[in-house]
Amino acid sequence: MSTQTKSRQVKLLQGNEACAEAAIAAGCRFFAGYPISPSSEIAEHMSVRLPQVGGRFIQMEDEIAAMGAILGAAMTGAKVMTATSGPGYSLKQENIGYAIMAEIPCLIVDVMRGGPSTGLPTSPAQSDVMQARWGTHGDHPAVALAPASVREVYDETIRAFNIAERFRVPVTLLVDEIIAHMRERVELPARGEIALWERPRPTVPPDQYLPFGDTPTGVPPMANFGEGYRYHVTGLYHDPRGLPKDSPEVVDSVMRRLMRKIELGAPDILKHEEVLLHDAALGIVAYGSSARSAKAAIRMARARGIKVGLLRPLTIWPFIEGPVADLAKQVRHIIVPEMNLGQLVLEVERVVRGRCPVHRVNRVSGEPIPPDEILAKIEELA
Amino acid sequence: MFDYEKYLRLEMFPHIWCPGCGDGIVMKSLLRAIDRVGLQKDDICMVSGIGCSSRLTGYVDFNTLHTTHGRPLAFATGVKLAKPSLNVIVVTGDGDALAIGGNHFIHACRRNIDLTVLLFNNATYGMTGGQLAPTTPTGKVASTARQGSIDPPFDACKLAIAAGATYVARGTSYHSQQLDRLIEGGIKHKGFALIEILENCNTYYGRPNKISLLELLQWEKDNTVNVKAAERMTPEQLQGKIITGVLHQADRPEYVALYEEHIARVRARAGAAA
Numbered sequence: 001m002s003t004q005t006k007s008r009q010v011k012l013l014q015g016n017e018a019c020a021e022a023a024i025a026a027g028c029r030f031f032a033g034y035p036i037s038p039s040s041e042i043a044e045h046m047s048v049r050l051p052q053v054g055g056r057f058i059q060m061e062d063e064i065a066a067m068g069a070i071l072g073a074a075m076t077g078a079k080v081m082t083a084t085s086g087p088g089y090s091l092k093q094e095n096i097g098y099a100i101m102a103e104i105p106c107l108i109v110d111v112m113r114g115g116p117s118t119g120l121p122t123s124p125a126q127s128d129v130m131q132a133r134w135g136t137h138g139d140h141p142a143v144a145l146a147p148a149s150v151r152e153v154y155d156e157t158i159r160a161f162n163i164a165e166r167f168r169v170p171v172t173l174l175v176d177e178i179i180a181h182m183r184e185r186v187e188l189p190a191r192g193e194i195a196l197w198e199r200p201r202p203t204v205p206p207d208q209y210l211p212f213g214d215t216p217t218g219v220p221p222m223a224n225f226g227e228g229y230r231y232h233v234t235g236l237y238h239d240p241r242g243l244p245k246d247s248p249e250v251v252d253s254v255m256r257r258l259m260r261k262i263e264l265g266a267p268d269i270l271k272h273e274e275v276l277l278h279d280a281a282l283g284i285v286a287y288g289s290s291a292r293s294a295k296a297a298i299r300m301a302r303a304r305g306i307k308v309g310l311l312r313p314l315t316i317w318p319f320i321e322g323p324v325a326d327l328a329k330q331v332r333h334i335i336v337p338e339m340n341l342g343q344l345v346l347e348v349e350r351v352v353r354g355r356c357p358v359h360r361v362n363r364v365s366g367e368p369i370p371p372d373e374i375l376a377k378i379e380e381l382a
Numbered sequence: 383m384f385d386y387e388k389y390l391r392l393e394m395f396p397h398i399w400c401p402g403c404g405d406g407i408v409m410k411s412l413l414r415a416i417d418r419v420g421l422q423k424d425d426i427c428m429v430s431g432i433g434c435s436s437r438l439t440g441y442v443d444f445n446t447l448h449t450t451h452g453r454p455l456a457f458a459t460g461v462k463l464a465k466p467s468l469n470v471i472v473v474t475g476d477g478d479a480l481a482i483g484g485n486h487f488i489h490a491c492r493r494n495i496d497l498t499v500l501l502f503n504n505a506t507y508g509m510t511g512g513q514l515a516p517t518t519p520t521g522k523v524a525s526t527a528r529q530g531s532i533d534p535p536f537d538a539c540k541l542a543i544a545a546g547a548t549y550v551a552r553g554t555s556y557h558s559q560q561l562d563r564l565i566e567g568g569i570k571h572k573g574f575a576l577i578e579i580l581e582n583c584n585t586y587y588g589r590p591n592k593i594s595l596l597e598l599l600q601w602e603k604d605n606t607v608n609v610k611a612a613e614r615m616t617p618e619q620l621q622g623k624i625i626t627g628v629l630h631q632a633d634r635p636e637y638v639a640l641y642e643e644h645i646a647r648v649r650a651r652a653g654a655a656a
Contacts, residue, residue: 030464051648056463056641061489065456068449068486072429072460075447076468080460098450225445225461226468228424232391232440234448243394244440244448 007190015153015180016083019109019173020045022157023081025194028107029055030078032069034062034088037121038177039111042083063088067095067108074104075233077224079161083109086128087118089135089172096170097136098235100258103168103212103220105199107160110172111180112288112339114366123366124177126288127340132172133317139255141262143269144172144317146287150184156314159271162197167219167265174316176339178289178368202229213240214253218261262318271314272323276302280309282381283331285324285348287313289368290337296371297378306382319347328355333381337361337369389413389423394441398434402595404555404581405435408502411558412471413442415565427468429458431478434509434583435502438473452483455490458497466638469569470496476503476517480536484516491545491574495637498568498575501538504583512586523590542576543630549575550630555582556602557626567628573636580606580624 013021020042023031031050033043043059050057056073060066063084070080084092089110099106112128114120128135132144143163147156153175160171202209202221211231213220220240223229232242237254239245262269276298277283286294291312301308311327313320324347327334333356336345341362349358361377363369390413399405416426426444430436432451439446445468449457454472462470479487479501490497506524507513514524514531517538521530542550549571553561561579568575582588582598593601609627612620 030460032460051641051645052652054645054649056645058459058463058641060456060459061485064453065459065486065489068453068456069460069463071449072447072457072462073464074460075427075445076461076465078464080464094450095453225427225447226424226465230423230443230445232446232448234440235450236448243391244437 009188012183013150013186014183015150016041017045018150018154019157022154024049026158026161028079028081030073030080031057032060032066033082034060034066036085036088038180039083039085063091067092070106071099071104074106075225081107085111085113086115093135099170100140101235102233105164105168106170107164108172110174112176120366125339126176129343132174141259142317143169144174146174146316148288148291151186163269165199166197167261168222176288210240211242214257218257218264270320272320273312275310277309279307280331282308282333283327284310284335286337293369293371294374297374300375301378308378321351324351328352334358335377337374339363386413389443391443398437400585402584407555407558408579409438411561412565414562418566419569421469425469427461428471429454430473433475433478435475452478455486459495463638472497472499474501477507477515480516488545491542491547493637494548494573494634496572501578503578504581506583506587508583508586538578539629547576548573548632548634551628552578552626554580554602556599
């Protein structure tokens with residue numbers, strides 16, 4: 001057994017606790033939040049852990065303030081995060097737009113519960129998929145990840161920080177209430193096994209620094225406030241120096257670069273899992289806890305001789321267009337189970353472009369989708 | 383002659399402010415105060431919200447953060463707590479701080495976090511064309527109150543004192559030398575410092591209310607009384623007057639310092655346990 005493996009820890013962890021522990025391991029040193037079910041354990045855990053590692057936790061007066069505070073902290077060089085649920089995620093959207101425009105790395109955890117409005121505060125849902133894409137106003141890129149187990153919450157939290165820092169973009173971790181509150185045995189990676197990406201830093205002296213200039217990756221280097229690189233950050237359209245400009249050329253180039261950096265970064269951002277797809281005639285596209293039900297349904301269907309497999313996006317936004325297009329060429333039918341009345345299925349349909357029928361299995365009752373319901377659809381189509 | 387240019391981003395000029403606006407007077411006062419305290423440009427983070435006065439951060443050569451409407455205090459709280467060595471100065475307007483950002487305002491006061499806040503009070507929403515503000519005097523005309531406002535205005539200083547701010551001062555754009563000292567005191571103060579500045583918007587407050595720029599400035603002079611002078615005046619003499627100067631100063635633990643102590647305690651306990 002290697003030293004690294006020896007230092008792995010085996011723990012019984014809740015999804016929300018795994019998120020907080022992963023954030024510490026990823027180097028997160030600033031958390032601002034506001035209490036909201038079913039995400040509050042993340043804030044509670046961070047309030048204990050951050051001071052232990054010299055970081056800072058603050059409970060703000062509201063969700064909007066929490067989002068603003070993490071962006072201010074990120075400007076000083078800290079890796080930052082906040083955690084919330086649907087109603088709070090709605091409140092944060094304006095400042096999430098600011099983070100996109102000002103290119104400030106940050107993680108927003110949205111533990112999805114039933115909505116709209118106060119809805120179902122402690123019951124699961126997957127109904128913020130489109131909010132994660134289009135929640136803030138204006139054209140913009142979006143990055144969102146959706147883990148399906150406690151260990152995956154850990155890994156995807158670290159990956160979310162990595163993407164946020166490398167691409168100077170806010171990243172949303174879309175966790176559903178089931179994954180957030182379940183406890184599982186997890187073997188945590190040793191410190192040396194965790195790859196961390198840092199934000200690109202300026203290599204030129206301050207007088208040549210362009211905080212919002214174009215680069216081959218589309219991601220400009222980011223200087224921290226207080227290190228001699230004095231510059232302006234604004235939510236207005238701005239030139240490469242960050243100064244407000246509204247000429248059509250500047251506006252167009254900023255918008256296109258913000259989109260391009262995520263398109264170019266897609267190989268580092270996209271991630272999916274394939275389960276028993278090699279011989280599948282039926283395909284399921286599912287994420288989060290619905291993917292767990294789908295896996296159970298696939299086992300039962302395979303026991304009855306039905307060749308069905310799963311394509312599971314871990315990256316929800318940007319969407320895994322290639323694998324879904326390939327699946328549409330391979331299978332006769334695609335089933336999309338979701339705890340909403342059809343959100344990610346709209347993306348699946350867009351990419352499938354009618355090459356095969358796309359079927360929905362939906363629950364909006366505050367209950368998880370039982371494997372039987374997915375199995376019934378599989379048997380109907382087999 | 384004071385060298386303003388060393389603190390300015392000259393390529394950003396001309397500025398967007400109307401002729402006669404008070405914002406430029408206050409900006410110059412702020413730069414003189416910074417110079418007097420001797421702060422280094424790299425050590426200043428200036429944070430603003432949305433509105434005419436909040437455009438100030440684009441013109442000055444510091445680490446500048448022009449945020450969303452009403453939220454500069456939330457951003458500034460993050461900056462200060464994450465990097466206490468920065469001198470964080472917030473530029474905000476009356477609509478920004480007292481309407482859309484009112485919640486952040488009272489809670490930043492309550493924490494007594496070490497921020498210096500300049501609240502530019504022109505009694506209107508200038509950038510959007512003169513709508514009713516939470517500071518518009520009752521009876522005055524606004525583009526959303528054409529028959530005159532029925533709303534009572536906020537007193538920003540009383541609000542800040544009640545919420546727990548530990549340095550509260552009021553100045554005007556007319557009394558610019560007094561303002562230098564009030565801002566200087568705010569920067570030096572360890573804790574939440576508010577400097578409310580009564581200034582004018584002759585374009586969107588003066589014009590619809592048929593008050594000239596000269597009359598607006600004259601009003602700042604005639605209707606304000608320094609807190610020291612006020613002590614010797616009778617209630618009758620003070621009727622209708624607005625008090626300026628340092629209105630409140632208190633000694634109370636500052637938030638970031640308390641958090642640093644918290645970290646030290648947690649780590650000492652962990653060390654003792656290990």
